[in-house]
Amino acid sequence: MKMLMNINNMVVHLHIGCKGLGDEERTRAAQPIRFDVAIQFGTLPAALKTLELADTIGYHELYDALHGLVSGQHWFLLETLALEIFNLLKGLIPADAKLELKVTKLKPCILPLILDGATITLMDD
Numbered sequence: 001m002k003m004l005m006n007i008n009n010m011v012v013h014l015h016i017g018c019k020g021l022g023d024e025e026r027t028r029a030a031q032p033i034r035f036d037v038a039i040q041f042g043t044l045p046a047a048l049k050t051l052e053l054a055d056t057i058g059y060h061e062l063y064d065a066l067h068g069l070v071s072g073q074h075w076f077l078l079e080t081l082a083l084e085i086f087n088l089l090k091g092l093i094p095a096d097a098k099l100e101l102k103v104t105k106l107k108p109c110i111l112p113l114i115l116d117g118a119t120i121t122l123m124d125d
Helices: 023-027 059-070 078-090
Strands: 003-016 031-041 098-105 118-123
Touching: 003 059, 003 078, 031 059, 031 078, 059 078, 078 098, 078 118
Parallel strands: none
Antiparallel strands: 003 031, 031 098, 098 118
């Protein structure tokens, strides 16, 4: 049996904007970025038997770590942001778990050409 944990639609407002697009995107207010996380456990968490939060992955801890990393910084590329978050989350989950991370810029500066955002997805092999 396998278990997949999905943590969907975590939104953090942060400063992000590419140097190549001029000052408009880089100087605007913090933008909403959505994070969707999927963790496939290699072995079932002990919490299924113990009923203890400490024996599984607490999604509030993942959110707090993610928010702590991105807050107060300016990110130039969505790709760089995704890689940094992926590496952070990998360090917080069991070694035998697989991670998939989707990072979506909900309101890209080229509206109305892209209506549903732009997403970078990183995943374990």
